[in-house]
Amino acid sequence: MTIEFSLSKRQIEMRDNVRMLATGVIRPQSLAWDRAGGVPEEFLRNLARLATSMGSSAMRSGLGEEGGKEKKKSSDSMQSNLGTVLATEELSWADGALLLSLPGPGLGGPPVRATGTPEQKERFFGIFKDQDAPLRWGAYALTEPAAGSDVAGIRTSCRKEGREWVLNGRKCYITNGARASWNVVFATIDPSLGRAGHRAFVVEKGTKGFGVGRIEDKMGLRASETAELVFEDCRVPEENLLGGEEKYASKEGFMTAMKTFDNTRPIVASMAIGIGRAAYDYACDFVKRHYVMSRPIPRYAAMAERLARVGRGLDAARTVTWRAAWLADNGHANAKEASMSKALGGQAAIRACIEAIEICGAEGAIAEDHQLLEKWFRDIKVYDIFEGTGQIQRIVISKRLISNLKSF
Amino acid sequence: MISFEPTEDQRLMVDSIAQFAKTTLRPRIRELEKARAVPDDVQKTALELGVGLVAVPEAVGGAGLGLLTAVLLEEELAFGDPAAGFALAGPGSLALAVTELGTEAQAREALAPFTDGTPRFGAVAWGEKKALAERAGLSTIAKRDGDTWTLDGEKAYVLNADRAEVFVVLAQVDPSKGFRGLGAFLVPKAAKGLTVAPRSTTLGLDAASFGGLTLEGVKVPEASRLAGGDDFDAALVRFFAKQSLVFAARSVGLSRAAFELTRAYVDERKSFGKPIGHFQAVAFTIADRAMDVDAARGMVWRAAAAWDARDKSDAERGDAPRVDERECLRQSAWAISFAHEAAMRCGDDGVQLHGGAGFMRDYAVEKLMRDAKQLQLCGLTAEHADQLAAAAELGVPIDPALVLPTAETQNAFI
Numbered sequence: 169m170t171i172e173f174s175l176s177k178r179q180i181e182m183r184d185n186v187r188m189l190a191t192g193v194i195r196p197q198s199l200a201w202d203r204a205g206g207v208p209e210e211f212l213r214n215l216a217r218l219a220t221s222m223g224s225s226a227m228r229s230g231l232g233e234e235g236g237k238e239k240k241k242s243s244d245s246m247q248s249n250l251g252t253v254l255a256t257e258e259l260s261w262a263d264g265a266l267l268l269s270l271p272g273p274g275l276g277g278p279p280v281r282a283t284g285t286p287e288q289k290e291r292f293f294g295i296f297k298d299q300d301a302p303l304r305w306g307a308y309a310l311t312e313p314a315a316g317s318d319v320a321g322i323r324t325s326c327r328k329e330g331r332e333w334v335l336n337g338r339k340c341y342i343t344n345g346a347r348a349s350w351n352v353v354f355a356t357i358d359p360s361l362g363r364a365g366h367r368a369f370v371v372e373k374g375t376k377g378f379g380v381g382r383i384e385d386k387m388g389l390r391a392s393e394t395a396e397l398v399f400e401d402c403r404v405p406e407e408n409l410l411g412g413e414e415k416y417a418s419k420e421g422f423m424t425a426m427k428t429f430d431n432t433r434p435i436v437a438s439m440a441i442g443i444g445r446a447a448y449d450y451a452c453d454f455v456k457r458h459y460v461m462s463r464p465i466p467r468y469a470a471m472a473e474r475l476a477r478v479g480r481g482l483d484a485a486r487t488v489t490w491r492a493a494w495l496a497d498n499g500h501a502n503a504k505e506a507s508m509s510k511a512l513g514g515q516a517a518i519r520a521c522i523e524a525i526e527i528c529g530a531e532g533a534i535a536e537d538h539q540l541l542e543k544w545f546r547d548i549k550v551y552d553i554f555e556g557t558g559q560i561q562r563i564v565i566s567k568r569l570i571s572n573l574k575s576f
Numbered sequence: 577m578i579s580f581e582p583t584e585d586q587r588l589m590v591d592s593i594a595q596f597a598k599t600t601l602r603p604r605i606r607e608l609e610k611a612r613a614v615p616d617d618v619q620k621t622a623l624e625l626g627v628g629l630v631a632v633p634e635a636v637g638g639a640g641l642g643l644l645t646a647v648l649l650e651e652e653l654a655f656g657d658p659a660a661g662f663a664l665a666g667p668g669s670l671a672l673a674v675t676e677l678g679t680e681a682q683a684r685e686a687l688a689p690f691t692d693g694t695p696r697f698g699a700v701a702w703g704e705k706k707a708l709a710e711r712a713g714l715s716t717i718a719k720r721d722g723d724t725w726t727l728d729g730e731k732a733y734v735l736n737a738d739r740a741e742v743f744v745v746l747a748q749v750d751p752s753k754g755f756r757g758l759g760a761f762l763v764p765k766a767a768k769g770l771t772v773a774p775r776s777t778t779l780g781l782d783a784a785s786f787g788g789l790t791l792e793g794v795k796v797p798e799a800s801r802l803a804g805g806d807d808f809d810a811a812l813v814r815f816f817a818k819q820s821l822v823f824a825a826r827s828v829g830l831s832r833a834a835f836e837l838t839r840a841y842v843d844e845r846k847s848f849g850k851p852i853g854h855f856q857a858v859a860f861t862i863a864d865r866a867m868d869v870d871a872a873r874g875m876v877w878r879a880a881a882a883w884d885a886r887d888k889s890d891a892e893r894g895d896a897p898r899v900d901e902r903e904c905l906r907q908s909a910w911a912i913s914f915a916h917e918a919a920m921r922c923g924d925d926g927v928q929l930h931g932g933a934g935f936m937r938d939y940a941v942e943k944l945m946r947d948a949k950q951l952q953l954c955g956l957t958a959e960h961a962d963q964l965a966a967a968a969e970l971g972v973p974i975d976p977a978l979v980l981p982t983a984e985t986q987n988a989f990i
C-alpha cells in the first residue's frame with residue numbers, strides 16, 4: 169500500500185463513461201424534469217439497463233448495491249464505496265434529483281442488507297432482479313412530523329397481535345415513499361423505552377391500513393418524490409419484522425437505523441459535491457468568458473479569489489469523503505469520518521452554489537438565462553438537512569472526540 | 577488507485593519522528609523558543625534522523641523519497657514544535673531551489689556540504705521590503721559582464737539568513753521583462769559585498785530566524801547562475817509551490833497539536849458543574865477543528881502525491897496516468913491556503929477554549945496561535961495561493977508574478 173490519489177485505469181474508464189452519460193444524456197434533460205416534477209419512467213428504465221451493462225452500482229440502485237453480499241470489496245471495484253462515491257459525484261453533477269429517483273432499494277437497501285434475515289433479503293431484494301418487470305423502488309421511513317433529528321423520539325407505534333404487528337402513526341418527507349414497493353418503517357413498542365423500544369418493519373405497498381398522504385411541493389429536487397405515509401391499524405405480518413424478534417433483545421433496534429448512515433453519508437456528501445462542482449464549473453466558464461478573455465483588471469483578481477475558495481472548499485470535502493469511503497472499503501470504522509464528509513460536503517456545495525450565482529451577477533439569479541444555476545441553488549440546500557443535519561453530524565463527530573458525552 | 581495507507585517504510589520513519597517530537601521537541605518547546613534556536617544536542621539527534629534531505633533526489637545526494645514522505649515527516653516534527661522544521665540544521669528551502677532551478681551538477685555540488693553530518697544551514701532570498709512602483713519585478717539587480725554577474729540590492733525576511741552558509745538569491749536580470757525577467761544565483765556567505773542584517777524579533781516561530789541581506793557589488797561567476805532548465809519561470813513557480821507545501825505540512829502538524837491539547841483540556845476543565853466539552857458550543861467547535869485537521873492533512877497529501885506522480889519518469893510511473901503541472905499547482909495552492917487558515921483557526925480556538933489560561937505562557941496554545949500566523953506568512957500567502965489556484969484552473973498563463981512579492985504588483989501585471 170501507498171498513499172495515492174490517482175484513479176486506476178478502471179476507475180478512469182468508469183468515470184469517463186459516467187461523465188459521457190452525464191453531459192450527453194442527463195444534463196440536457198435536467199431542467200425539464202425539474203419543471204415536470206419527475207423523471208419519466210422510460211428514461212429510468214433505459215438508464216437502469218445501461219447501468220447494468222456498465223456495472224455501476226451507483227446508477228443501479230441509487231445508493232449502494234442491491235445484492236445481499238457482504239464481502240469486502242477492493243477499492244478499485246465500482247461496487248466499492250470509493251467507486252460508488254466517484255460515480256455519484258459525476259451523476260449528481262448532471263442532476264441531483266435523478267440519483268434519488270433511480271429504481272432499486274435506495275435508502276431502504278442498507279438496513280435490509282445489514283439486519284435482514286437471509287429469507288428477508290431474498291424476498292425484498294428479489295423483486296429488483298427482473299429487468300423487464302415494471303420499475304420498482306424501496307424506501308426508508310424514519311422521520312415523523314414530531315421527530316426528525318431526534319430519531320429516538322419517534323411515536324409511530326407497533327404492537328403484536330397474534331402473528332401480525334399493528335402499526336399506527338405518520339411518517340413524513342420520505343423519498344420515493346409513495347411509489348416504493350416497500351418501505352423500511354421504524355416504530356416503537358413503547359416510547360418510554362427510547363431506543364430499546366424501536367422496531368424496523370418492511371411494509372409492502374398495498375398492505376391494509378397503509379396509505380400515502382400528501383406529496384410535498386419542495387424548494388428544490390423537485391423531480392424527486394417526497395411523500396407522507398400514514399399508518400392506521402396497518403397490519404404487517406411478523407415475517408416482515410426486520411431481522412426477527414431476537415435482533416431486538418438489546419439496543420440493536422436503534423443501531424439498525426444508525427448503521428445505515430456510515431455507508432450512506434459519504435455517498436450523500438458526494439451528491440452534494442457533484443452539484444457544487446456543477447456550479448463551480450459553470451462559474452469558471454463564466455469567468456473565463458467574461459474576465460479572462462477581456463480582462464477587466466480589478467475584477468479579475470476578485471473573481472479569481474472567489475473561485476479559488478469555492479474550488480478549495482469542494483476539494484477539502486472531496487478529500488475527506490474519499491477517505492471515509494476508503495476506510496469503509498478497508499474494514500475500518502468510519503462513523504466520524506462519514507459525518508465529517510457529510511457536514512463538509514453539504515456546506516461547501518451550498519457555498520459553491522451561492523458564490524456561483526453571485527459571480528455570474530444579476531444574470532445568475534434570472535432564471536431565463538441561467539436556469540441551471542438557479543436550479544442548483546434550490547437543489548443544494550437540502551443536502552445539509554437530510555441524512556442528518558450539519559448540526560447532527562457535529563454531534564456524531566464530537567461524541568467520538570469528547571469523553572463521556574451522551575447527548576445535548 | 578486511491579489509498580490513504582502509507583508504506584511500511586514511511587510508517588517506520590513517521591514513528592521515529594513522532595517519537596522525537598514527543599520526547600524531545602514538545603517537552604522542550606519553550607526552551608527552544610527562549611533560546612531562539614535549537615540547542616546542539618537536539619540538532620545532533622535531528623541530523624541523525626535526516627529529515628532535511630528526504631525529498632532530495634538520490635542523484636544529487638538526497639534520500640530520493642519524494643515530497644509525500646517529506647510532508648509526512650514535516651507534519652510530525654511540527655506536531656512537536658512548529659518552529660522545529662525551520663530551525664533544524666539543513667539546506668532547508670535551498671535544497672528545493674537548487675533541484676528545481678539548477679542543473680544536476682549544480683545541485684549536487686551545492687548540496688554536498690550538507691551530507692557530511694555537521695549542522696549547516698542554507699537559505700533562499702526572494703523577499704524585498706518594498707514593491708517597486710515604477711515597474712514590475714524585483715529591485716535587486718543582477719548585471720552580467722562576460723562570465724561574471726554583479727548583484728546589488730537588499731533582501732528581506734530571509735529565513736535563517738544569519739545561519740546560512742550559502743544562499744540562493746533571486747534578482748532582476750532583465751528589468752524590461754518584469755517578473756518574467758528574473759534570475760537565481762548561488763551566493764556563498766563569504767562573498768565580498770554581502771552583509772547579513774541582524775535578525776528580526778518576530779511574532780512567533782522564535783526558534784527560526786528571519787533577517788535581511790545587503791548585496792553591494794557582489795560578484796558571482798556564470799557557473800553560479802541557476803538557469804531553471806528550459807523554462808526558468810515555470811521552475812521558479814514549481815519551487816515556490818513545493819516549498820510552500822512543505823510549510824503547509826507544518827501547519828497541519830501545528831493544527832493537530834493545538835487540536836489535541838484543546839480536546840484534552842475540554843474534557844478536564846469544568847464550568848457550571850460539567851466538563852466544558854459537554855456544552856454544545858464547545859463540542860461543535862471541537863468537531864469543526866477536527867474537520868479542519870483531517871481535510872488539511874488530506875489535501876497536503878494529495879498535492880504532494882500529485883507532484884511525486886508528475887516527477888516520476890515514464891518508466892517509474894508504469895500504468896499510472898500522467899499528472900499535469902497545472903493540476904499539481906492547483907492542488908498545492910488549495911492545500912497551502914487551506915492548511916494555513918485551518919492552523920490559524922485551530923490556534924485561535926485553542927486559546928479561546930482554554931479561556932484566560934490560554935493567554936498564559938504556562939500553556940502551549942498561545943505559542944501555537946502566534947506560530948500559526950507567522951507560518952501563514954512564510955512562502956505563498958493565501959492571497960497568492962488563491963490567484964495561483966484560479967490561474968491554474970482557468971488556463972491563465974502561470975507566471976512568477978502569481979507567487980512573488982505583493983498584491984499590487986500582481987494586480988499591475990494582471
Ligand SMILES: Cc1cc2nc3c(=O)[nH]c(=O)nc-3n(C[C@H](O)[C@H](O)[C@H](O)COP(=O)(O)OP(=O)(O)OC[C@H]3O[C@@H](n4cnc5c(N)ncnc54)[C@H](O)[C@@H]3O)c2cc1C
Pocket residue numbers: 275307308309310311315316317318340341342343344386389394550553554555556557558559560576
Ligand atoms: C427532500 C427531503 C427528503 C427526505 N428523505 C427522507 C427519507 O427518505 N427518509 C426519512 O426518514 N427522512 C427523510 N427526510 C427527513 C430528514 O432526514 C429530516 O428532515 C432531517 O433529519 C431533519 O429533521 P427535521 O426536519 O425534523 O428537523 P429538526 O430535527 O426539527 O431540526 C430543526 C433544526 O434544529 C437543529 N437541531 C435539532 N436537534 C438539535 C440538537 N440536538 N442540537 C443542535 N441542533 C439541533 C437541526 O440541525 C435543524 O437545524 C427527508 C427530508 C427532505 C427535506
